[in-house]
Amino acid sequence: MFEFVVSHYNYWAYVGLMMIGFYAMMAKRNLIKKIIGMNIFQSAIILFYISTSVKKGGVTVPILEHAHGGHGAHHAVNIMQYANPLPHVLMLTAIVVMVATLGVAVAVCIMIYRRYNTLEEDEIIMSIKRG
Amino acid sequence: MIAQIPILIVVIPLISSLFCPLIGLWRRGLCYLWAIVALALCALASVNTLFAVIANGTIHYRLGGWAPPFGIEYVVDHLSAMMLVIVSVISLIVAVYSKRTVEQELPGRVVYFYTVFLLQVTGFLGIVITGDLFNLYVFLEIGSLAGYALIAIGEDGAPLATFRYIVMGTIGACFYLLGVGYIYISTGSLNMADVQQLLPQLYDSRVILTAIAFLLAGLAVKMALFPVHVWLPDAYTKAPSATSALIAPLMTKISLYVMIRVLFTVFKPHLSIELLPITDIMVWAGFVAILVGGIMALAQTDFKRMLCYVVVAEVGYIVGGVGLANTIAIKGAVLHILNDAVMTVGLFTVAGIIMYKTKSHNISDFHGLFKKMPFTMFAFVVGALSIIGVPPTCGFFSKWYLIQGAVIAEHWAFLIALLLSSLISVVLFFRVIEIGYVFQASHGGNAHATGHTATIDEAPLSMLIPTIAIALSIILIGVYNQAILSNIIAFAVPRL
Numbered sequence: 001m002f003e004f005v006v007s008h009y010n011y012w013a014y015v016g017l018m019m020i021g022f023y024a025m026m027a028k029r030n031l032i033k034k035i036i037g038m039n040i041f042q043s044a045i046i047l048f049y050i051s052t053s054v055k056k057g058g059v060t061v062p063i064l065e066h067a068h069g070g071h072g073a074h075h076a077v078n079i080m081q082y083a084n085p086l087p088h089v090l091m092l093t094a095i096v097v098m099v100a101t102l103g104v105a106v107a108v109c110i111m112i113y114r115r116y117n118t119l120e121e122d123e124i125i126m127s128i129k130r131g
Numbered sequence: 132m133i134a135q136i137p138i139l140i141v142v143i144p145l146i147s148s149l150f151c152p153l154i155g156l157w158r159r160g161l162c163y164l165w166a167i168v169a170l171a172l173c174a175l176a177s178v179n180t181l182f183a184v185i186a187n188g189t190i191h192y193r194l195g196g197w198a199p200p201f202g203i204e205y206v207v208d209h210l211s212a213m214m215l216v217i218v219s220v221i222s223l224i225v226a227v228y229s230k231r232t233v234e235q236e237l238p239g240r241v242v243y244f245y246t247v248f249l250l251q252v253t254g255f256l257g258i259v260i261t262g263d264l265f266n267l268y269v270f271l272e273i274g275s276l277a278g279y280a281l282i283a284i285g286e287d288g289a290p291l292a293t294f295r296y297i298v299m300g301t302i303g304a305c306f307y308l309l310g311v312g313y314i315y316i317s318t319g320s321l322n323m324a325d326v327q328q329l330l331p332q333l334y335d336s337r338v339i340l341t342a343i344a345f346l347l348a349g350l351a352v353k354m355a356l357f358p359v360h361v362w363l364p365d366a367y368t369k370a371p372s373a374t375s376a377l378i379a380p381l382m383t384k385i386s387l388y389v390m391i392r393v394l395f396t397v398f399k400p401h402l403s404i405e406l407l408p409i410t411d412i413m414v415w416a417g418f419v420a421i422l423v424g425g426i427m428a429l430a431q432t433d434f435k436r437m438l439c440y441v442v443v444a445e446v447g448y449i450v451g452g453v454g455l456a457n458t459i460a461i462k463g464a465v466l467h468i469l470n471d472a473v474m475t476v477g478l479f480t481v482a483g484i485i486m487y488k489t490k491s492h493n494i495s496d497f498h499g500l501f502k503k504m505p506f507t508m509f510a511f512v513v514g515a516l517s518i519i520g521v522p523p524t525c526g527f528f529s530k531w532y533l534i535q536g537a538v539i540a541e542h543w544a545f546l547i548a549l550l551l552s553s554l555i556s557v558v559l560f561f562r563v564i565e566i567g568y569v570f571q572a573s574h575g576g577n578a579h580a581t582g583h584t585a586t587i588d589e590a591p592l593s594m595l596i597p598t599i600a601i602a603l604s605i606i607l608i609g610v611y612n613q614a615i616l617s618n619i620i621a622f623a624v625p626r627l
Binding site for chain 1: 265268269272276279280283287288290291293294297298301302305308309312315316
């Protein structure tokens with residue numbers, strides 16, 4: 001059991017990070033803290049995807065060897081030598097999406113701050129109720 | 132050129148959204164026309180695709196000529212062709228309708244409104260047309276992000292409602308992404324058709340169970356299924372009228388479409404229905420959503436908020452209908468996606484007109500509206516009758532198929548929920564009709580309403596014509612529902 005936990009530490013880290021982010025999004029009353037939680041949550045997913053592409057035993061990135069017509073460009077490609085590039089590419093796209101989400105969330109926070117002069121959720125709700 | 136039409140459906144609104152701010156720099160007023168031309172072209176392409184699909188069957192389009200599963204593939208089958216037409220035609224109608232209400236509610240932000248509007252439509256269309264799981268996530272986020280922006284510019288309280296929607300929506304999208312990740316690590320593929328072929332050997336794997344749980348949980352947030360609907364009423368009530376007319380009918384329906392795709396295309400119906408108790412849970416989720424949505428709608432004094440809870444209940448219809456898992460119920464659920472999109476857009480356009488004229492969406496300000504705007508209220512009554520389920524409006528037929536499906540599945544609780552929901556809708560809408568018809572404006576309750584009564588008359592034609600068109604199409608879809616069923620939906624339902 002202990003061996004299993006240690007050998008998959010990156011997956012445990014992803015679950016832990018995700019729970020921390022989830023807690024911050026749900027329980028924190030400050031909007032910026034919620035945004036930070038959202039970022040931790042999303043980063044955990046990046047960690048998960050990148051973990052799935054790793055192979056043990058000195059693997060490298062596909063473009064480092066046998067590429068760009070260098071010596072040995074005509075060798076057959078042995079996939080066991082390379083980390084899976086696809087999750088990395090997917091995560092590049094996901095990072096772009098997450099940055100856009102962060103941007104929109106912060107922009108909405110600015111709108112809220114200009115209107116209510118606070119970023120505490122309770123105080124905002126109070127001032128909406130007061131009309 | 133004809134072969135490129137599937138990609139044009141997505142590319143036209145995307146490119147025109149990029150050019151919209153540039154055109155706005157030159158002539159502000161042109162943005163409206165530009166959006167309409169783009170969406171009209173898009174609607175033409177979608178209708179053309181629908182007829183092509185009806186004539187020749189599923190269309191596969193390879194992006195950049197890369198063969199699937201390595202490249203991204205766009206797949207248009209009967210279900211997605213129908214959804215493409217729903218999205219593009221409704222967004223065209225809302226765009227035509229939006230001119231006056233955007234000028235009134237969002238002065239000085241017209242250019243950006245239409246830019247984001249087109250981006251939103253791009254997201255919706257992309258979700259529907261793509262045959263790739265990760266591509267779907269990207270489009271889901273394009274649609275959601277544009278939606279956040281469109282809602283945040285609404286009335287007081289909209290930014291906070293939007294912020295909550297962002298938090299919930301991000302959780303939903305991230306769960307979907309995680310589910311896709313689990314599918315990818317167990318199959319090595321992201322193409323839906325390919326995944327369907329590769330998965331059956333793995334159906335007893337725990338990774339796949341986790342994947343399907345994450346996918347459905349994420350989509351439940353996006354489709355506002357009870358109890359994760361809490362973001363919806365606030366966000367759609369406080370959004371500008373044109374935004375809620377666009378997003379309220381489409382966003383939830385698109386997520387329901389994705390749910391049907393995941394259940395029956397990515398996984399085989401065999402897994403979703405027989406091996407796992409997913410569909411049983413879905414029927415009960417739908418049951419609770421219908422009842423809670425209806426009861427919460429009864430408690431509202433705000434017209435738009437009431438409609439939002441009606442949307443929550445309608446989501447329950449479709450989730451429950453799919454969960455009944457027999458051919459007639461799923462047919463009814465798919466037909467209800469079409470019907471509910473049309474009914475909801477009809478009611479929200481009416482809410483927008485009333486907001487435009489009376490500056491309020493509170494039901495108590497509706498006094499004497501039937502006399503002052505008879506055509507608008509005609510559209511409202513048609514929409515209301517359709518939600519209640521009175522023939523020959525379209526709402527009756529999908530409800531009828533759902534009831535038949537519930538009888539075949541012998542799921543009496545869901546049947547009772549369907550019938551109760553009709554009764555609740557009767558109370559709900561006749562309350563509004565009573566206030567609008569019986570009470571005269573001179574007796575109007577609060578000073579706010581009476582202050583405006585002198586100026587309230589029929590809506591401008593640019594708003595009225597789209598609204599009446601929707602009301603007529605509610606009746607037409609009802610009358611021709613057999614043609615729609617036998618030509619389109621019969622092929623969209625999986626063989627069970």
